[in-house]
Every structure is written in structure tokens, then in C-alpha cells.
Amino acid sequence: MAGIELLNFGFEFVEVFAFIVLATVGLAVIFGMMGIINLAHGEFILVGAYATTFAFAAGLPLPLAMLTGVVITAVFGLVLERFIIRHLYGRLLDSMVVTWGISLVMIQLVRIAFGNSAPGVGIPFGQLPVVDGPVYYLVLATIAVGVLGGLYALFAWTDFGVRARATMQDEETARSMGVDTDRMYMATFGIGSGLAGFAGALYAPVMTITPEYGTGFLVEAFVAVVVGGSSVIVGTILASGFLGSVNAAFTNLAGTFMGQVAMLVAAIVAIRLMPDGITGLLADWRENRGESR
Amino acid sequence: MSLGSDSSGGLLAAVREPFEGPNTMGNTPAFWLGLTAAVTLLAAMPVLFGYYAAEIGAVFLAYALLGVSLCFIWGYCGILSFGQVAFFGVAGYAFGIVAINVPTLTGLTLGLLAAVAVSTAFAAALGYFMFYGGVRDVYVTILTLVVALVLYTFLGQTAGGEWAIGDARLGGFNGMSGVPDLGVGIGSVGLEIGIVGHYYVTLGALVVTYLGLRALVNSQFGYAMVATREDERRTEMFGYDTTFIKFVVFTIGGAIAGLSGVLFTAQNNYIDPSVFGITAAALPVVWASVGGRTSLIGTIGAALAIQFVDYQLALSGSEWALVLIGSLLVFVILVMPEGVAPRLHEYVVEYRASPDPTPAETPAPGEVHGGDD
Numbered sequence A: 001m002a003g004i005e006l007l008n009f010g011f012e013f014v015e016v017f018a019f020i021v022l023a024t025v026g027l028a029v030i031f032g033m034m035g036i037i038n039l040a041h042g043e044f045i046l047v048g049a050y051a052t053t054f055a056f057a058a059g060l061p062l063p064l065a066m067l068t069g070v071v072i073t074a075v076f077g078l079v080l081e082r083f084i085i086r087h088l089y090g091r092l093l094d095s096m097v098v099t100w101g102i103s104l105v106m107i108q109l110v111r112i113a114f115g116n117s118a119p120g121v122g123i124p125f126g127q128l129p130v131v132d133g134p135v136y137y138l139v140l141a142t143i144a145v146g147v148l149g150g151l152y153a154l155f156a157w158t159d160f161g162v163r164a165r166a167t168m169q170d171e172e173t174a175r176s177m178g179v180d181t182d183r184m185y186m187a188t189f190g191i192g193s194g195l196a197g198f199a200g201a202l203y204a205p206v207m208t209i210t211p212e213y214g215t216g217f218l219v220e221a222f223v224a225v226v227v228g229g230s231s232v233i234v235g236t237i238l239a240s241g242f243l244g245s246v247n248a249a250f251t252n253l254a255g256t257f258m259g260q261v262a263m264l265v266a267a268i269v270a271i272r273l274m275p276d277g278i279t280g281l282l283a284d285w286r287e288n289r290g291e292s293r
Numbered sequence B: 001m002s003l004g005s006d007s008s009g010g011l012l013a014a015v016r017e018p019f020e021g022p023n024t025m026g027n028t029p030a031f032w033l034g035l036t037a038a039v040t041l042l043a044a045m046p047v048l049f050g051y052y053a054a055e056i057g058a059v060f061l062a063y064a065l066l067g068v069s070l071c072f073i074w075g076y077c078g079i080l081s082f083g084q085v086a087f088f089g090v091a092g093y094a095f096g097i098v099a100i101n102v103p104t105l106t107g108l109t110l111g112l113l114a115a116v117a118v119s120t121a122f123a124a125a126l127g128y129f130m131f132y133g134g135v136r137d138v139y140v141t142i143l144t145l146v147v148a149l150v151l152y153t154f155l156g157q158t159a160g161g162e163w164a165i166g167d168a169r170l171g172g173f174n175g176m177s178g179v180p181d182l183g184v185g186i187g188s189v190g191l192e193i194g195i196v197g198h199y200y201v202t203l204g205a206l207v208v209t210y211l212g213l214r215a216l217v218n219s220q221f222g223y224a225m226v227a228t229r230e231d232e233r234r235t236e237m238f239g240y241d242t243t244f245i246k247f248v249v250f251t252i253g254g255a256i257a258g259l260s261g262v263l264f265t266a267q268n269n270y271i272d273p274s275v276f277g278i279t280a281a282a283l284p285v286v287w288a289s290v291g292g293r294t295s296l297i298g299t300i301g302a303a304l305a306i307q308f309v310d311y312q313l314a315l316s317g318s319e320w321a322l323v324l325i326g327s328l329l330v331f332v333i334l335v336m337p338e339g340v341a342p343r344l345h346e347y348v349v350e351y352r353a354s355p356d357p358t359p360a361e362t363p364a365p366g367e368v369h370g371g372d373d
Helices: A002-034 A041-057 A062-083 A092-114 A136-157 A159-169 A171-176 A181-203 A215-228 A232-254 A256-273 A277-292 B002-008 B010-019 B029-049 B051-077 B084-101 B105-131 B137-156 B195-217 B220-230 B232-237 B242-268 B278-291 B296-315 B321-335 B340-353 B364-372
Strands: B183-186 B189-192
Touching (some): A002 A159, A002 A215, A041 A092, A041 A181, A041 A215, A092 B137, A136 A181, A136 A232, A159 A171, A159 A181, A171 A181, A215 A232, A215 A256, A215 B137, A232 A256, A232 A277, A256 B137, B010 B195, B051 B220, B051 B242, B051 B296, B220 B242, B232 B242, B278 B296, B278 B321, B296 B321
């Protein structure tokens, strides 16, 4: 008995964890790098999902359709960055307001262009044997871990990553050392957009696609970014782990809705206790330890 | 021109005095004349265009009041809340619950008071939690938006019969219908406020709030608010309790948003979770950004104008209203980040100053300074 329950909890956790990670990374990359909270994040996800379903409906195999979704969203993000976002660096609140305006326009344009529904994509891979749920969620979890690993490798080991982190830490100095910070911002925005599109593509088979599709990801993404703080990878992992386990535990005890509520309450308490997020707290600790030595 | 009327209208100047100062634009007799004309025109709307105009107009005015609540906290104290609709909606639901259960004059009065009290307490609780917890800047903005979105999700799943408080069924996404009109009184003594009456009540609430906030932002407290917006740390060094200032301002903003929510719900006799949705939450931000977040009157004007256009487009069956509103927001932030009203104000000040710079002495310092804020 207990074994099954533990399995259920484990599966629930894996499902929620993957969802939060994938919903968040795109937002977290842009926030961590530029301090901008992209309120059009949900609509980037929407672009990814629509591109995927229409590519799939046009006869592309699912992985290729998803790749199309990612590429189209990344290109879309780059275009927006060049024409609009670029003018707003250093104006954080303005950039948030502008991205919200973009979000309004996009939701409505999608509704006008495609109506209130889109062709569906079936869930691949079938059902799991013991736990009640599709195999696909385990695939999603694997991909989520892969994405985090890939981002870590990108930011820690590549030349691009070093330049990007230098830009993040001190733009002036980075520029005087010959880093083209403008291009770094552009590239980061493109990566963030691509990751948002990836989330949209991956969840296209499991969630009904409507013009409000992106809104379904927003709360989790915002909450995880705020709880995680400004360090992209560590913050996302810790916040997703924390919020995911609270959600999974309460979903198992009292149903999906209570799981959601418990997660949000936990998030609000966490923000109250750690105003700069989990990674802000970690940074404080590290500093204090350094001082006491 | 302004000099002449200043010296002649000693009484007028004394009446105007508490509402004027460096923190508001429009400190000239010409401005007050224009404002009086605008209010008169708004008051004449039901007479000129009839019953139907009053019904629609009251909703626009309630929206303008919601916009004012954001303009006040964002423009004057630097707290960008994306969740003003949370207080708006909570007060609307609270009024509905009380008014449906006790549909007498006493009940309606109680409902109004209870709803504003609930939204004020909600804002105070959230504000206490955030500001005394050290939550700042972007985090405040996101937290308020999340609160609104959570309420959206929560009220969306209240469709079942178990989600009823007395006779008031929350009704999930179908919303709560059958909310009575506004009324004021105790027992059988009092006034039931019909549609045209409701229009005037809303207009009155807007004008009184506007004047009250003008007086507040030009008071000592108002100076401290603006100082907090400009440089919080320095203001704290001067001995001001900036945390407390932000807490109070946020709470007042919540109360105003709550009042507008009650007026909105009583007018429509209906409220549903879409008032908490991401689109609804964006509207106050659009009004304040376009009109000018440092100008109360600009925000009011923008709210009325944008909602009027939105309504006309909806009537003509067009789906492009949101596209237009979103693009307008992007355009304004890119081209004139401070908003329309402050830009206009600059032009007026320049125009006045250019022909003969010497006699314009008296109004000029306050005006020029106001343009800076």
C-alpha cells in the first residue's frame, strides 16, 4: 500500500517539477540576465505551441514539429528584441509594462487569426504500467533535467557563457573588456524565447490549445522565478523542487486544486522570508561565512 | 491672464490652496475652469444622451476610479502594482454577497461599507506582508499580479453548489448574478439608487477622490511619498519611515480600488472571475501609463477615452480593441514614457513661458517644478 502511495507521490512530483522547470527556464534566463520580467512569456509559450500543432497538422513528425515551434519562437523573440525591447534596457518597469502590452496584442491576434481552438496533438508513448499517468510525463521530466544541464554547460563552460555572465555581473566593465553586450542581451533574449517556445511545444500534446494557453503557465513561472531569485539555474532547480514537492504532497492528500493553493501559499511565505529569493539567501550566507573567516 | 484672476479672486485662491502644490499639474485658474467645465459636461451626459448613456458612463467612471488608485500608488509613491483588480474584484464580490443576502437598504449600506472595509483590510494585509517583509520593486509587481491570478483561478472553480454564502452563489466562471443596485439608508428610511442616480454617485465619488488625493499628495505626507519614490534610502536617512509610508499608500490604493469595484458591480448587477484575469489586470496599467502615471487627471482622461473607444469597437463587432490598446501601450512607453498628460503639460508651460517671460513669475515655479515630477 505504502509503496503505491510513494510511487504516486513520486510521479506527481516528477510531473509538477518538470512543468515548473520548463515553464520557468525561459523567463528565468531573461530575468537573471537582464532583470526584466517578460510579461509576454506566456505568449511566447503560445507561439511555440501553435507553431508545433500547425507543423504537426501539416504532416511533420512530432519531434520536428516541436523543433519548428522552438525555432519560430526564438526568431519571434529576436525580432521583438530588436524592434522594441532593445530600447528599454535600463528601464525595468517600463520594459515590464511594454511586454504586457505585447502580450495583450498577441493573445488577441492569435484569437483573430486562428479562432478559439487549434488542432490537437495526441499524447505519444502510451500509459505507464503501475501509476495512473502517461509515460510522456517521465519523458518531459528527463527533458527538463536535460535543459537545466544544457544551460549549465552553456553558461559555465562555453566562451559565450563567460561573456554572458560578465555582462550580467557588470555591463560597463564587460564592455570595456571588449564584450559586445548589446549582442549578449540579444542572444540571451533569443535563448529565453526559444526555451519558452520549447515549453509550449512540449506541452502541446497534453494541454488544450486556446489563445489563453500561455496564461496556464504564468503563475507557476512567475512564482518560481521570484522564489528562485536571480541565479538562473540554481534558483530554478531549488524553487521547482520546493514548490513541486509542496504541490505534489497536497495534490496526493487533497486533490489538484488544494495542491495549487498549498504551492502558492508556500511561495508567498517563502518570498516573505526570503525577499531576494532562495539564491539571494544563499548569496547572503556565503558572504557572511566569508566575513567571519 | 492668470495674474489678473489671482489678485481678484482671493477667496477662490484660498479654496484652491489645499489642492495645489508642486506634486500636481494644473495649478492655474485656467485648469480649474477647464476641470469645472469637464465635470459639468460629464454631469450633463444623462440629460443629453439619456438613460443608456448613464448606464454605460457609470462603468467608465468606475474604471477611471480604479485607474486613479493605481496612479496614486505608482505615480506618487513608486509602487507598481499589477494587482489593483484584486481589490476591485474582492470588493465587488463582497458587496454582492452581502447585498444578495440582505437586499434591504440597511443591507445595501452595510454591503458598501463591508466591501470597502474588506478590500482595505486585504490591501493592508498584503501591504504589511510585503513591505515589512522587505519585498521590493519587481517582486512587489509580480506578487500583486500573482495574487490577482490566484483569485481568478480560485473563483473560477467555485461553480459547485457548495460554493455559496447564504443565498449568494459564487458561480465559478458563470459569475455571480442578481446583485442588487446600490442603496443608502437604514430600515425603510433612505434612498434606493437607480441607474441615473448611480451615475451621479459614481461621478461624485470620482471627483471627491480626485480632490482628496490632490490635497493628500500636496500635503506633508505627499512630499514624503514623492521622496520615497525618488530615493527611498535617502528619505529613510532623513528619518522618514518609508516602509510605513508605502504601507499606508498601498492600503489607500486598495480602498479606492475597492470602492470602484463596488460601484462597478452594483451597476452591472453582476461580477465574474474575469475581473481578476490577466487582461483586466492590464487595463489600469494601460490607463495610468498612457494618461501619465504622475497625473491623476491624465489617468482619468485616458481611462474614459480608452474604455469609450473599446466600447464603440465592441459595439461595431470589431475584435481589434485589445490589439489597439496593447499597441497604444507599447507606443506610448516607447515614444513618451511619462505619458500623454505630462507631455501636454510641458507644452502648455513652454507656450506660456515663451511670449513674455517676466510677468509669468507667480505660477511658473510651481508649474515648472510640477513638470519634473
